[in-house]
Amino acid sequence: MAIIEHPASSLAPATASPQPLNRRAWLKQLVAAALIFPVGRAGSQPLQAIAGGSPPRWREFLFSELGSWQTPTAQFFLRSHLDHPQLSVADWKLTLDGLVKQRSEFSFEELIKLPSVTRTVTFECSGNPPGGGLISTAEWRAIPLHLLLEKAGVGAGAKEIVFEGADFGLDEEESVPLIFSRSIPLQKALSTETMLAWEMNGKPLSWEHGFPVRVVVPGYYAMSHVKWLSRIRVIDHSYKGFYMTKRYFTARRIPGTGRFEFRAEMQMKIKSQIARPVSGEQISGASTIVTGAAWSGEGIVKRVEVSTDGGSTWTAAVLLDKPVRYAWVRWRLVWNTPANGVYTLVCRAFDDAGGAQPEEPDNSVINRYGNNWYHRVEIKVLRT
Numbered sequence: 474m475a476i477i478e479h480p481a482s483s484l485a486p487a488t489a490s491p492q493p494l495n496r497r498a499w500l501k502q503l504v505a506a507a508l509i510f511p512v513g514r515a516g517s518q519p520l521q522a523i524a525g526g527s528p529p530r531w532r533e534f535l536f537s538e539l540g541s542w543q544t545p546t547a548q549f550f551l552r553s554h555l556d557h558p559q560l561s562v563a564d565w566k567l568t569l570d571g572l573v574k575q576r577s578e579f580s581f582e583e584l585i586k587l588p589s590v591t592r593t594v595t596f597e598c599s600g601n602p603p604g605g606g607l608i609s610t611a612e613w614r615a616i617p618l619h620l621l622l623e624k625a626g627v628g629a630g631a632k633e634i635v636f637e638g639a640d641f642g643l644d645e646e647e648s649v650p651l652i653f654s655r656s657i658p659l660q661k662a663l664s665t666e667t668m669l670a671w672e673m674n675g676k677p678l679s680w681e682h683g684f685p686v687r688v689v690v691p692g693y694y695a696m697s698h699v700k701w702l703s704r705i706r707v708i709d710h711s712y713k714g715f716y717m718t719k720r721y722f723t724a725r726r727i728p729g730t731g732r733f734e735f736r737a738e739m740q741m742k743i744k745s746q747i748a749r750p751v752s753g754e755q756i757s758g759a760s761t762i763v764t765g766a767a768w769s770g771e772g773i774v775k776r777v778e779v780s781t782d783g784g785s786t787w788t789a790a791v792l793l794d795k796p797v798r799y800a801w802v803r804w805r806l807v808w809n810t811p812a813n814g815v816y817t818l819v820c821r822a823f824d825d826a827g828g829a830q831p832e833e834p835d836n837s838v839i840n841r842y843g844n845n846w847y848h849r850v851e852i853k854v855l856r857t
Contacts, residue, residue, distance in 0.1 A: 536604065570706060765804055
């Protein structure tokens with residue numbers, strides 16, 4: 474099977490953090506939060522669960538509870554495939570090797586001495602269905618990856634950057650021993666927005682969200698944001714790891730040929746979802762507020778429209794946040810409820826790059842990743 478590379482996109486700069494990093498205070502906070510776990514380096518042997526058991530591999534954000542622009546960490550969705558590693562700040566090392574002039578290793582202390590940035594970024598799992606809860610937004614503090622790559626010196630002919638996590642084990646569906654790894658194009662890795670994060674919403678990364686360091690690739694689906702990062706490799710070819718070719722890819726029929734095209738999922742698609750009212754809800758008032766959020770990959774959301782009659786007519790929603798690249802924007806619409814009956818609410822979004830949601834799924838696609846067609850919610854109006 475041929476893996477068709479995802480094209481590189483236009484890039485936008487990050488904003489440098491105005492706050493100096495106080496490492497002593499940060500490490501004190503880390504210890505107080507009980508985030509340092511007493512085991513050795515990743516990959517040495519199968520890991521044991523710590524007190525409280527292993528975090529869940531799957532937890533959704535209840536989208537109907539959408540309120541603040543940034544998702545509280547305790548509500549941020551989770552999706553992992555392999556055993557969660559137990560790592561400590563003292564033992565953790567990040568290796569940078571492959572097609573570089575200087576192989577490098579960084580301790581946690583060395584890493585956080587580098588200039589940091591903060592960015593609010595929306596994460597979405599590429600398997601998230603319309604209306605699903607595998608979507609959240611947080612503020613991340615991190616160092617730009619390009620600082621490490623420039624320090625190591627990327628060799629001629631480099632094409633992709635591979636991120637390897639410290640999580641390992643058997644795949645959920647196939648009994649194959651794996652470590653979790655994904656790659657991104659070199660151009661995206663060298664851009665100023667791709668980061669290595671150690672803080673989430675102003676606090677140290679928690680164990681379940683990739684402590685001590687994870688990747689953040691704004692505009693890409695969440696599987697590219699590799700947790701528990703342990704190694705970065707520079708390669709001169711298209712990476713064909715398990716989680717690039719066996720998971721998280723789109724398989725599309727090529728019309729008139731009987732053949733298929735395979736593409737690794739990377740860049741997020743434009744999408745919007747209704748948070749409230751929820752499907753099946755009964756409305757009794759003279760008016761109701763329809764709320765939700767919209768997001769894109771490299772584009773900036775410019776317009777959200779809502780239909781209250783199943784898609785026959787559309788009204789522009791009010792955007793509640795200033796639209797910015799890589800983060801969702803919340804929206805609302807006040808609907809003067811009509812006569813009693815069953816109604817279908819629909820939303821759709823548009824971005825500044827010309828992106829627009831499709832009305833229905835693409836029937837030429839035989840698997841379901843990047844699910845961004847219209848979100849529909851059926852509700853009942855019963856006014857007294």
